[in-house]
Amino acid sequence: MLVTHIYFNGQCKEAIELYKQALNASVETLIEDPEHSLVIHAEMLIDNKPLIVNDFGNDDGYSKSGGYQLCVQFDDEAAxxxxxxxxxxxxxxxxxxxxxxxxxxxVRFIDMFDVRWAFWV
Structure with a gap:
């Protein structure tokens, strides 16, 4: 199974809330660092598909990957x-x-957390 993992560098809680509201995502696991109020590891489901998110890992100096896009196919245009x-x-x-x-x-767009999306019916 291939699972997408996104690093949010301090904005993970905000991203989780946005995706819960917009995409009816559910949070299956949430492990936080209470001292720094950061997400160490979270597992979400969007349309029963897993997405792993956290606040650490994208500032390691190795890559600045922009070659991806998350795609969501909706049942209807209203959704x-x-x-x-x-x-x-x-x-x-x-x-x-x-x-x-x-x-x-x-529609194709980059959200406020610099995550690239494609939505279609």
Whole structure:
């Protein structure tokens, strides 16, 4: 099984709350460092698919990876629009809401935590 792991460098709690609200994500595991109020390890489910997140690991000086995108396929356009409306605040649009050859509604953007997303129906 391939599982995505994202480092948020101090903003993990905020990202978890945003994804819970926009994508109905559930938190299965949450381990925090109470002294520094940081997330050591969290496991979330988005549409029953795992996502691991934490606040550590992306500042090791080895890479600045931008070659990824998280994709969410929605059952209908209303659900897509609802999620995008919630996540749009502080985001950067890559491709505006539009129909494509493979979907009646798509959007690509980078959220406020610098995570790249593609939504489609």
């Amino acid at each position: 897509l629009l609802r999620a995008y409306e919630i996540m749009q605040n502080g985001s950067t649009t890559i491709e505006s809401l539009q129909p494509t050859d493979y979907s009646p509604c798509t």
